[in-house]
Amino acid sequence: MMEAVGIPPFERFYEEHRNAVLGQLRRLLGRDAADDAFQETFLRALRAYPSLKHGEHLRTWALTIARNVAIDARRREKLTSADVPDLESVDEPLPYEELRRLTADLPEKERAAVFLRYGYDLSYEDIGAALGSNPEAARQAASSGVRRLRRKELR
Amino acid sequence: MTISPELDARFRDAAAAESLLDVAYELHDTPVGRLLIAVTDHGVCEIHYDADPEAEAERLARFFGRRVLRSARPTDEARRQLDEYFARERREFDLPVDLRPAREFGRAVLDELARVPYGEVTTYGALAAKAGRPRAARAVGTVMNRNPVPIVLPCHRVVGSTGSLVGYAGGLDRKRALLELEGALSA
Numbered sequence: 001m002m003e004a005v006g007i008p009p010f011e012r013f014y015e016e017h018r019n020a021v022l023g024q025l026r027r028l029l030g031r032d033a034a035d036d037a038f039q040e041t042f043l044r045a046l047r048a049y050p051s052l053k054h055g056e057h058l059r060t061w062a063l064t065i066a067r068n069v070a071i072d073a074r075r076r077e078k079l080t081s082a083d084v085p086d087l088e089s090v091d092e093p094l095p096y097e098e099l100r101r102l103t104a105d106l107p108e109k110e111r112a113a114v115f116l117r118y119g120y121d122l123s124y125e126d127i128g129a130a131l132g133s134n135p136e137a138a139r140q141a142a143s144s145g146v147r148r149l150r151r152k153e154l155r
Numbered sequence: 156m157t158i159s160p161e162l163d164a165r166f167r168d169a170a171a172a173e174s175l176l177d178v179a180y181e182l183h184d185t186p187v188g189r190l191l192i193a194v195t196d197h198g199v200c201e202i203h204y205d206a207d208p209e210a211e212a213e214r215l216a217r218f219f220g221r222r223v224l225r226s227a228r229p230t231d232e233a234r235r236q237l238d239e240y241f242a243r244e245r246r247e248f249d250l251p252v253d254l255r256p257a258r259e260f261g262r263a264v265l266d267e268l269a270r271v272p273y274g275e276v277t278t279y280g281a282l283a284a285k286a287g288r289p290r291a292a293r294a295v296g297t298v299m300n301r302n303p304v305p306i307v308l309p310c311h312r313v314v315g316s317t318g319s320l321v322g323y324a325g326g327l328d329r330k331r332a333l334l335e336l337e338g339a340l341s342a
Contacts, residue, residue, distance in 0.1 A: 007221055008213075008216075008221075009212040009213060009215070009216040009221055009222075009223040009224075010176075010221060010222045010223055010224050011208075011209075011212045011223055011224050011225055012209065012212065014166075014224065018158050018163075019156045019157055019158060020156070022156050022158050022162075023156035026156070035162055035165075038158070038162060038166065039162075039165060039166045039169055042166050042170070043166075043169060043170065043173060043175065046170055046173075046175040046176070046222055046224075047175060049221060049222055050220065050221065050222065052221075
């Protein structure tokens with residue numbers, strides 16, 4: 001009779017796969033983010049460990065969890081990213097001078113839209129009116145300006 | 156790729172803090188040698204002399220569940236009390252013990268064993284009588300030999316009817332050392 005491969009105590013599972021998991025996470029996320037993802041990977045493995053049915057392919061299992069954690073981390077990073085102030089989530093209007101400096105290199109229309117939206121807290125309707133266009137065009141100009149700022153800051 | 160000790164410790168702490176472990180264990184140096192101390196949510200489940208950690212992890216996993224991890228923090232209180240005991244600053248342990256794997260008679264004997272006071276000795280026969288089976292001295296010997304939490308449950312205080320030390324799972328030298336520490340034997 002074939003005996004199913006036993007599931008080792010978690011300690012052994014952890015010792016055998018931790019270095020491979022960290023290696024993969026560093027390739028996917030870089031050094032710093034990998035540390036947080038490492039802990040999350042093995043916490044998830046611990047939560048799932050009681051429901052494992054056999055001890056085969058545990059390396060693959062660990063690396064799959066790691067990849068999922070990395071994907072989640074990337075997704076989160078995208079949502080909150082950028083050293084640029086996250087303009088859309090700033091409640092207070094930005095200080096005028098800082099906004100002027102940040103937007104100095106933007107194309108005129110985008111600069112105006114970003115400025116009016118985030119510096120003066122105007123609605124897109126008002127901005128569209130101010131720029132002699134329409135709300136939708138104003139929204140597009142502001143958001144493409146913000147994207148441009150992010151790209152610039154990330155370079 | 157080798158993980159740093161800091162990252163390793165961080166994970167081991169987090170695993171315990173999130174209550175994801177069936178058993179946490181740590182190795183701890185004492186005057187009677189290095190002990191493996193294992194803890195569950197119910198209390199101290201094992202103290203082991205000269206442990207092979209890998210073999211112990213296997214054994215603990217069979218009794219308590221597979222999520223066995225070396226993690227110091229859950230064992231802190233037990234290690235602190237053991238240190239105090241060895242420094243002669245503590246005579247009684249105030250620690251919950253997890254005796255779930257013990258069978259009926261073994262459990263009754265271990266419960267009686269817990270009542271043997273610091274610095275005193277009793278005999279296998281006396282303990283058998285207290286556990287309700289006066290003629291089971293030999294069986295009591297077996298229970299003592301398999302005591303999962305020596306020192307905390309003081310099987311070193313149980314001796315032969317003639318006063319000879321008889322035996323100890325950790326070796327007679329250790330039994331003697333513990334009794335001397337408690338002043339039950341003259342050094």
